[in-house]
Amino acid sequence: MKKIYQNMNTQIQPDETLIQAVLTRQVRKRNPVWNTFAVLTACAVFSMGSVSVLAYANEDFKNMLYQISPRVGAVFSPVMKSDVQNGIEMTVEGVHIDGDDAEFYITFQDLEDNRVDAETDLMDSYNIIRPFYFDASSFGCVREGYDEQSGKMRFHIITHEPGAGKFWGDSLTFFVREILIGAERQDYTLVDIDLSQVNYHPETISGTEFFRNRGYGGGGKYGLPELEQVTIMKPEYKKDFIQEIKLTGLAWKNGILHIQNYVENWNGNTFIGYYLEDENGNQIEECYTFNWRDGTGEYMESFFEVKPEELQNYQVYADYRVGGELIEGNWKVKFPIVQNE
Numbered sequence: 544m545k546k547i548y549q550n551m552n553t554q555i556q557p558d559e560t561l562i563q564a565v566l567t568r569q570v571r572k573r574n575p576v577w578n579t580f581a582v583l584t585a586c587a588v589f590s591m592g593s594v595s596v597l598a599y600a601n602e603d604f605k606n607m608l609y610q611i612s613p614r615v616g617a618v619f620s621p622v623m624k625s626d627v628q629n630g631i632e633m634t635v636e637g638v639h640i641d642g643d644d645a646e647f648y649i650t651f652q653d654l655e656d657n658r659v660d661a662e663t664d665l666m667d668s669y670n671i672i673r674p675f676y677f678d679a680s681s682f683g684c685v686r687e688g689y690d691e692q693s694g695k696m697r698f699h700i701i702t703h704e705p706g707a708g709k710f711w712g713d714s715l716t717f718f719v720r721e722i723l724i725g726a727e728r729q730d731y732t733l734v735d736i737d738l739s740q741v742n743y744h745p746e747t748i749s750g751t752e753f754f755r756n757r758g759y760g761g762g763g764k765y766g767l768p769e770l771e772q773v774t775i776m777k778p779e780y781k782k783d784f785i786q787e788i789k790l791t792g793l794a795w796k797n798g799i800l801h802i803q804n805y806v807e808n809w810n811g812n813t814f815i816g817y818y819l820e821d822e823n824g825n826q827i828e829e830c831y832t833f834n835w836r837d838g839t840g841e842y843m844e845s846f847f848e849v850k851p852e853e854l855q856n857y858q859v860y861a862d863y864r865v866g867g868e869l870i871e872g873n874w875k876v877k878f879p880i881v882q883n884e
Contacts, residue, residue, distance in 0.1 A: 726867030
């Protein structure tokens with residue numbers, strides 16, 4: 544059987560023009576979730592650069608790869624190795640290594656219940672296990688789809704480690720420490736914030752002073768201004784709002800509406816983003832946001848450029864994710880790689 548698979552593999556060669564096109568294509572940054580996707584069930588070997596993954600394939604593997612995407616079918620080396628922890632299976636489906644960059648397609652599937660769904664999150668807990676780490680490393684994760692029939696959730700992991708390409712060994716171990724399950728996500732939801740209750744004389748602190756001493760900033764939809772141009776509200780109260788999210792302030796100052804929230808014992812998952820909408824459907828989006836830590840809690844403050852006399856025309860809508868349970872699994876998959884001549 545092994546010889547048959549090897550013979551099939553040698554007969555399959557992706558078009559060179561396609562390879563070059565997809566290698567230079569930008570990776571998508573958005574996170575769509577599709578209802579169905581093809582399940583990869585085969586293994587093979589491709590040599591796309593200086594390093595490739597050592598594996599074998601059946602005769603259907605090429606079509607399966609292309610059903611994920613043309614780029615995956617052209618340049619990824621299938622792995623199809625799994626690890627099961629706490630009744631949940633992680634499978635590394637395919638890998639593409641190019642110099643200092645490595646990309647992975649992985650899936651999670653609950654073998655005992657229905658804990659894995661379209662909102663399952665890796666919580667940035669994935670990595671390549673190495674005896675040492677590289678400076679200026681960067682990582683990214685894209686949700687590629689949830690299949691309701693198989694119960695599999697697929698992710699596209701992107702890693703960049705400057706200098707790592709010189710140190711690829713004879714194997715690679717991909718690792719995920721924990722996943723988040725059972726979270727609730729709502730988009731375009733009218734929330735209980737009454738803009739007639741805005742405080743026009745809030746206590747504030749300058750962004751420069753605040754973040755120098757105790758916190759960090761976050762970006763917004765239109766970029767992040769200089770810290771000296773920003774003022775942060777001092778929390779005024781802690782009102783129950785949406786599950787673990789508290790409302791801690793609603794104020795207007797110097798042309799900016801502030802909506803401030805707080806999450807105690809923040810797990811890295813809960814988030815909320817706002818926009819204002821009038822009766823005609825016209826929207827004002829957040830011009831920027833800031834998050835900062837307070838012990839184990841997390842503050843989130845949203846900023847809108849709006850005139851005070853216009854606030855009466857708007858209601859507040861939000862996109863948010865709350866709740867969920869962290870499952871620690873320490874999933875590991877190790878597979879061989881080879882240096883190409």
